[in-house]
Amino acid sequence: MVIVAVVMTAIISPIVTTIYRPARKFTPYKRRTIQRTKPDGEFRVLVCIHTPRNVPTIINLLDASHPTKKSPICTYVLHLVELTGRASAMLIVHNTRKSGRPALNRTQAQSDHIINAFENFEQHSGFVSVNPLTAVSPYSTMHEDICNVAEDKRVALIIVPFHKQQTVDGGMEATNPAFRTINQNVLANAPCSVGILVDRGLSGSTRLAANQIAHHVAVLFFGGPDDREALAYGWRMCEHSGVNLTVLRFIVGENAVEPPVAEARRNPSQREMLTVATETDRERQLDEDYINAFRARTMDDSSVVYDEKVVNHGEETVAAIRSVDPMHDLFIVGRGQGLISPVTAGLTDWSECPELGAIGDLLASSDFAATYSVLVVQQYVGIEGLGDGTAGTPDSPNRQHEQQIEFGNRRPPPQPPRGQAFFQPQP
Numbered sequence: 001m002v003i004v005a006v007v008m009t010a011i012i013s014p015i016v017t018t019i020y021r022p023a024r025k026f027t028p029y030k031r032r033t034i035q036r037t038k039p040d041g042e043f044r045v046l047v048c049i050h051t052p053r054n055v056p057t058i059i060n061l062l063d064a065s066h067p068t069k070k071s072p073i074c075t076y077v078l079h080l081v082e083l084t085g086r087a088s089a090m091l092i093v094h095n096t097r098k099s100g101r102p103a104l105n106r107t108q109a110q111s112d113h114i115i116n117a118f119e120n121f122e123q124h125s126g127f128v129s130v131n132p133l134t135a136v137s138p139y140s141t142m143h144e145d146i147c148n149v150a151e152d153k154r155v156a157l158i159i160v161p162f163h164k165q166q167t168v169d170g171g172m173e174a175t176n177p178a179f180r181t182i183n184q185n186v187l188a189n190a191p192c193s194v195g196i197l198v199d200r201g202l203s204g205s206t207r208l209a210a211n212q213i214a215h216h217v218a219v220l221f222f223g224g225p226d227d228r229e230a231l232a233y234g235w236r237m238c239e240h241s242g243v244n245l246t247v248l249r250f251i252v253g254e255n256a257v258e259p260p261v262a263e264a265r266r267n268p269s270q271r272e273m274l275t276v277a278t279e280t281d282r283e284r285q286l287d288e289d290y291i292n293a294f295r296a297r298t299m300d301d302s303s304v305v306y307d308e309k310v311v312n313h314g315e316e317t318v319a320a321i322r323s324v325d326p327m328h329d330l331f332i333v334g335r336g337q338g339l340i341s342p343v344t345a346g347l348t349d350w351s352e353c354p355e356l357g358a359i360g361d362l363l364a365s366s367d368f369a370a371t372y373s374v375l376v377v378q379q380y381v382g383i384e385g386l387g388d389g390t391a392g393t394p395d396s397p398n399r400q401h402e403q404q405i406e407f408g409n410r411r412p413p414p415q416p417p418r419g420q421a422f423f424q425p426q427p
Contacts, residue, residue, distance in 0.1 A: 029154045031156050032192040032193065032380045032382075033156055033157075033232070033379050033380050034193060034229055034232040034233050034379075035228055035290075036156070039070075039236075041071060042073075042074050043073045044073075044074045044076070044153060045074070045075050045155055046075075046146070046149060046150045046153065046159070047062070047075060047158075048078050048146060049077060049078065049079050049161070050176075052110055052113045052114055053165065054197075054199065055117045055118070056201075057197065057202040058161075059117065059118065059121045061159070061202060061330075061373075062125075062128065063121070063125055064202075064240060064243055064330075065233075065236060065240075066236055066239045066240040066243070067128045068127055069127055072127040072129065073127065073129075074131070075128060075130050076131045076149060077114065077118050077132045078135055078146065079111050079133070080142055080182070081107050081111075081134060081137075089141070089145070090135075090136040090137075091133060091135050091145060092133060092134040092135075092136070093131075093132075093133050094111070094132040094133065118132060119132075131153075133149065142182050143182050143185035143189060144189075146158060146160070146190075147191055150190065150192055151191040151192075155192055157193045157194070157233075158192060159195045160182070160183050160186055160194065160195070160196055160197070161179070162183070162197060162356075162364065163176065164198070164364070165199065166201070170366075171366040172364065172365070180353075183355055190378075191380070192380045194380075195233075195375050195376065195377045195378075196355065196360070196375070196376045197375050198356075198363070198373055200372055200374075202330060214242050214243075215237075216330075217234055217243055217244070217246070217328065217329075217330045217331075217332060218324055218328040219231050219233075219234040219245065219247045219331075219332045220248050220332075220359060221248065221287075221291070222250050222334065222336060222341060222344065222359065223283065223284065223287045223339065224283055224334060224336060224339045225381050226334025226335045226339075226357070226378050227287070227334035228290050228334070228379065229334060229377045229378070229379035230334045230375075231247065231294060233332055234247065235294055235298075238304050244305075245298075245304045245305070246304075246306075246324070246328065247304070247305070247306045248308075248309060249291065249306070249308045249309070250308075250309050250311055250317060251309065251311070252310075253311055253316075256311075256312040256313060256342040257312075257313075313342060314342075314343065317343045317344060318347070321362070322368075329372050329373065330372060331363055331374045331375070332375045333357070333360050333363065333374065333376055334359075334377055334378070335360060335378040336357040336358060336359060347359070347362060352365065356376045357376060360374060360376035
């Protein structure tokens with residue numbers, strides 16, 4: 001019996017190891033940002049929905065994202081439902097085909113409404129696939145469901161609704177404080193880029209033809225990885241025949257007071273200051289290279305307008321933003337986490353929602369114009385050292401040769417590893 005047990009163990013162990021690979025879930029993938037997504041490859045997006053009110057603007061945003069035969073959009077729609085009266089959380093994968101069964105409760109009715117809306121969008125848009133899911137979990141751990149789905153589906157962008165909604169008089173009011181906590185935790189732990197959508201309506205666009213829309217999109221570029229990601233999204237949109245894009249780049253003027261590179265550090269050493277200065281120079285060069293590439297590719301496109309504004313301080317920045325043509329119905333801005341610049345100096349002093357960054361918070365504030373939506377983008381920056389990202393897609397044979405990396409949106413100051421950064425609602 002002992003010999004049989006030893007033989008069976010020797011045979012079964014390698015078989016189980018071969019078939020069951022728990023580490024497979026954490027296999028790295030390289031298409032974690034919009035900027036790294038191939039122009040002729042699939043664009044994977046995870047959109048999060050709290051209520052059916054979030055649906056119209058998100059659908060119009062996806063419609064403006066230029067799905068094509070060469071670059072279709074694979075959309076994962078995650079309906080977020082608070083866990084009440086159940087012992088454990090659930091993740092429900094829906095069949096997009098209508099079952100014909102009546103809804104058993106309000107939550108299921110909302111899910112059906114959301115699924116029907118996206119299914120209709122899928123049928124009429126072309127080159128868009130919709131995969132609906134429902135996450136039922138406590139608000140305190142809901143960000144884990146979002147991040148797990150994003151990593152499992154290998155998406156490049158997560159879109160979450162802002163925790164405030166527009167009121168009848170044009171102001172912004174909070175719907176549920178827990179939504180803000182979810183967004184903060186997603187920003188800290190996401191395995192890919194994240195966009196927070198401030199919804200002031202994007203459904204006012206006029207249909208030009210069967211598959212054409214008319215949107216005026218503005219990208220505000222200050223520099224840094226988040227702004228490059230915002231420009232990458234705008235760049236993708238401008239390929240759509242019904243989208244007009246304006247890129248406004250802010251340049252530091254001669255009279256600006258440059259803040260010290262290590263202002264946020266206490267008693268910085270010379271080595272630390274040198275490191276930060278070198279990183280700043282590197283980021284500036286990346287900004288220049290990306291802007292030059294964008295201008296070279298779009299110089300003959302009449303639907304794209306590029307402009308530069310020289311500003312010396314935050315007040316001039318606010319004035320320049322207010323001068324942007326009010327015809328725009330969508331602003332795309334980078335979150336600007338870790339960015340130290342005189343053109344945004346002082347803007348964070350009265351910031352209500354730091355998770356939007358200085359510029360995003362300004363555009364989302366109630367005292368600013370209330371005629372456009374805002375998408376605040378944070379680029380995933382935890383993939384340095386993996387090359388140019390031309391391999392290792394979800395279905396790529398090169399995936400098996402990739403090396404394990406540590407996930408997380410790492411920024412100065414460093415974020416804790418995924419699963420440890422955690423925000424609690426304020427009392």
